[in-house]
Amino acid sequence: MSFLDSPGTNLLARYLDLAAMRQSLITSNIANVDTPGYRTRDIDFHGELERALQGDASDTTEPVVREVQGLIARPDGNNVSLERETMALARVQLQYRAGVELLRNEIHTLQSAINEGK
Numbered sequence: 001m002s003f004l005d006s007p008g009t010n011l012l013a014r015y016l017d018l019a020a021m022r023q024s025l026i027t028s029n030i031a032n033v034d035t036p037g038y039r040t041r042d043i044d045f046h047g048e049l050e051r052a053l054q055g056d057a058s059d060t061t062e063p064v065v066r067e068v069q070g071l072i073a074r075p076d077g078n079n080v081s082l083e084r085e086t087m088a089l090a091r092v093q094l095q096y097r098a099g100v101e102l103l104r105n106e107i108h109t110l111q112s113a114i115n116e117g118k
Helices: 007-031 045-054 082-116
Strands: none
Touching (some): 007 045, 007 082
């Protein structure tokens, strides 16, 4: 087992993968704001994190991408809300930054442990 292949780092890597996937979906939604018939898509971010916590954090099964229910569609059938998507994008960017910071702290802790052994 590698030093970087720990349950904590695997969970953080899964967290970052989910945040990146969600960011990609949100930007796709924003890009299609004027596409007739386009339906907003997203993943259950918290549900996927819960699944990663309960199971193997290194599980790379792709999350299920679903159409977001309950959004109001315009007459052309498009239901993308630019306000909802920009708020979601800001949130997922903060989540990603927090995950990177946690991973950076894990690596710093490992470096400290290595340097104390010299």
